[in-house]
Amino acid sequence: MVAKKKEGAMKQIIFILMLVQIATFQMFFSILPCSAQDGEIETNAADQTDLSVTIYNQDMALIKEQRSVTLPKGEVTLAIRDVSGRIIPETALLSSDDIRVLEQNFEFDLLTPESLLKKFTGKTIKIIRENRETGQEKTVEAKVLSTHNGIVLETGSGIETGLPGRLVFSHIPGNLRTSPTLTMTVQSIKAENRNLALSYLTHGLSWKADYVAELNPDDDRLNLSAWVTLTNTSSTDYTNARLQLVAGDIHLAPQQNQDRANPLMMRASAMAEDGFVQEQMFEYHLYTLGRQTTLKNNQTKQVALLQAENIPCQKEYRLSGNGYWFARNVGDGIQRPKVEVLLNLENSKNNNLGMPLPKGTVRVYKTDTRGMLQFAGEDNIDHTPEGGRLNLKLGNAFDITVEKRQTDFRKLPSTGQDTFQFQSSHDIRIMNAKKVPVTVKIYESMPGDWHIQKESHPHKKETAHQALWEIQVPPENQIALTYTVKTK
Numbered sequence: 450m451v452a453k454k455k456e457g458a459m460k461q462i463i464f465i466l467m468l469v470q471i472a473t474f475q476m477f478f479s480i481l482p483c484s485a486q487d488g489e490i491e492t493n494a495a496d497q498t499d500l501s502v503t504i505y506n507q508d509m510a511l512i513k514e515q516r517s518v519t520l521p522k523g524e525v526t527l528a529i530r531d532v533s534g535r536i537i538p539e540t541a542l543l544s545s546d547d548i549r550v551l552e553q554n555f556e557f558d559l560l561t562p563e564s565l566l567k568k569f570t571g572k573t574i575k576i577i578r579e580n581r582e583t584g585q586e587k588t589v590e591a592k593v594l595s596t597h598n599g600i601v602l603e604t605g606s607g608i609e610t611g612l613p614g615r616l617v618f619s620h621i622p623g624n625l626r627t628s629p630t631l632t633m634t635v636q637s638i639k640a641e642n643r644n645l646a647l648s649y650l651t652h653g654l655s656w657k658a659d660y661v662a663e664l665n666p667d668d669d670r671l672n673l674s675a676w677v678t679l680t681n682t683s684s685t686d687y688t689n690a691r692l693q694l695v696a697g698d699i700h701l702a703p704q705q706n707q708d709r710a711n712p713l714m715m716r717a718s719a720m721a722e723d724g725f726v727q728e729q730m731f732e733y734h735l736y737t738l739g740r741q742t743t744l745k746n747n748q749t750k751q752v753a754l755l756q757a758e759n760i761p762c763q764k765e766y767r768l769s770g771n772g773y774w775f776a777r778n779v780g781d782g783i784q785r786p787k788v789e790v791l792l793n794l795e796n797s798k799n800n801n802l803g804m805p806l807p808k809g810t811v812r813v814y815k816t817d818t819r820g821m822l823q824f825a826g827e828d829n830i831d832h833t834p835e836g837g838r839l840n841l842k843l844g845n846a847f848d849i850t851v852e853k854r855q856t857d858f859r860k861l862p863s864t865g866q867d868t869f870q871f872q873s874s875h876d877i878r879i880m881n882a883k884k885v886p887v888t889v890k891i892y893e894s895m896p897g898d899w900h901i902q903k904e905s906h907p908h909k910k911e912t913a914h915q916a917l918w919e920i921q922v923p924p925e926n927q928i929a930l931t932y933t934v935k936t937k
Contacts, residue, residue: 489632492518494531494688498644501691502654502744504679505699506808510654512647512687519642520548520635527633533651534629534684540650541631547638548645556630566600568622569593576604578614588617629684653683654744656694658754658809663816664792664825668764671794671813673802675754677725677736679744687744692752694725696807696832697733725754727804734805734832757801762794766846768877770853770893772914775873775936778858785852787845788879788889790826796837806833811841848882849889849922857933864937872902874933881922891918891930897937904932 496516503511512533520527529543538555570593578587594608595601602609631649656679662671677694681687725736738752767789773779792813796802812827826843833839854876861870879889893916901908901916909917922928 489526489528490518490520491528491530492516492645494686497688499691500687500689501693502687503693503695504654504656505695506656506697507699507701508652508655509701510651510683512649512651514648515644515646517642518645520637520640522637522640524551524634524636527635529631529633529647530628531685532629532631532647532649533653535651535653535682536629536631537650537652538631540648542648543633543635543645545643545645547643549636550633551636552634554632556624556632563596565618565621566593566616567596568624569618570596574619575617576602576614577617651683653681655680658696658807659751660806660809660811660830662792662811662813663822664762664813666816668792668815669762671760671762671792672756672758673760674756675806675809676751677754677807679750679752681744681746681748681750684746686746689741689743692738692742692744694736694738694807695730695733696736696805698832699733725752734807736807754807755804760794760800760802762792765791765793765840766849766887766889767791768851768879768889768891770891772894772896774855774875774893775896775899775934776869776871779855781854783852783854785850788849788851790843790846792839792841792843794839796833796835796839798835803835805835806830806837806839808832811839813841813843849887850880850882852878852880856931861935868937870935870937872933872935875931877930878927879920879922879930880927882925884924886921886923889920889922891920892916893918895934895936899934899936902933902935904930906930908932 496518497514498517499515501513503513505511516529518527527543536555538553541553541555543550543553573590573592576589576591578589579585580587589604591602591604591609593600594603599610600612631647656677658675659678660673660675662673664671679692725738728735728737736754742750742752744750768786769789770786794800794802796804796806808829808831810827810829813825814822815825817823826841828841828843830839830841855873856876857872857874859872861872863869877891881887892911895914895916899914899916904918906918906920909919911917916934918930920928920930
């Protein structure tokens with residue numbers, strides 16, 4: 450038992466030493482000066498003369514940029530740095546006058562202390578050791594034997610493990626890149642400086658709409674502002690980019706297709722000075738920011754989308770039932786379903802809106818009697834065109850309660866094979882503790898063929914399988930809805 454404990458403790462010590470070794474190695478390694486790979490023309494973000502980013506709802510973006518690059522005549526390898534680390538390589542398209550692309554590769558094996566050391570396995574590096582007493586440094590050569598679960602080196606003194614000092618590498622291997630790089634072999638007709646147009650699709654860029662609504666004291670009008678929330682996790686910065694957003698659900702093939710056309714822009718329908726201009730694009734909607742912006746890697750940015758005031762809205766109290774009440778005996782128990790509170794409004798110009806609203810989250814606030822803004826609830830909306838309706842579920846009513854029970858149930862004789870008939874009676878009691886009257890809409894889902902035989906309040910047949918009662922309840926009072934229904 451003691452031996453096993455000692456063995457376990459030793460394993461923990463070795464594991465901790467390995468972690469310390471790797472962390473220390475990341476702090477104390479260096480590379481001798483090196484230049485770009487032989488025969489390779491390199492271009493980075495500093496060469497960009499134009500950049501535009503179009504972001505879609507499905508964690509995808511179209512990057513279009515132009516770079517000023519001097520190319521010699523003949524065949525040359527062009528290394529395009531500072532592209533997205535999550536690029537879809539097969540969608541990359543490079544175009545310019547008098548050049549032809551022969552081959553392209555995406556280099557994503559990035560330079561890190563671990564990857565650099567691994568590339569030098571079987572090769573010689575230098576170790577700089579410092580005498581702790583004198584402070585003098587001594588350089589020795591070592592061969593990297595293994596980097597698996599630690600470092601194993603061969604020096605003139607023998608085989609060593611652990612980190613013996615600072616490691617010095619003579620160069621960066623050709624297949625290691627300091628940033629995501631797209632390399633292309635191109636044929637240039639003549640030597641000159643030219644603008645190269647590069648476009649590609651990438652993951653790692655997304656956007657969503659966030660709406661903030663503020664209700665008035667009477668809950669019948671609101672002010673609405675919308676923000677676009679942009680997120681960049683593509684491992685690349687996009688500086689001074691022209692930004693466009695596409696709202697809509699674009700179909701993506703299960704396997705990436707190499708032949709993807711750039712979207713064609715169509716007619717504009719709304720203008721903004723520095724905000725977003727909205728226009729129709731194919732079966733979607735395009736929002737173009739009226740100024741340039743910068744999207745940094747691992748950053749979330751918010752940009753104003755719209756602002757509208759004094760929008761008419763209607764508060765609705767809704768009770769929704771289930772179809773199983775009508776085809777079985779549920780017993781004498783009382784159910785107490787919650788009454789939902791909804792806020793309904795129409796996206797129309799007459800209501801001071803009337804522009805396509807991208808899907809997102811609407812958060813509703815209301816000012817209390819002390820002038821403090823309070824959160825009232827939130828709901829998600831889908832893409833909503835002009836003329837569409839927003840039905841926002843904000844929560845459940847506190848002062849409106851319901852008791853629901855089945856007062857009678859009978860299974861009637863069958864009228865044919867695989868045909869069943871039922872008759873059931875129901876009592877729904879709505880209690881209003883408010884000091885103002887309320888109207889509660891009761892939606893019941895009716896299965897099969899159904900017919901209301903008798904009822905205390907008239908209903909409307911909303912759909913083939915839904916009945917609606919609108920019950921007005923006086924302040925601090927209660928109303929009972931009773932009905933009998935036959936279902937088949």
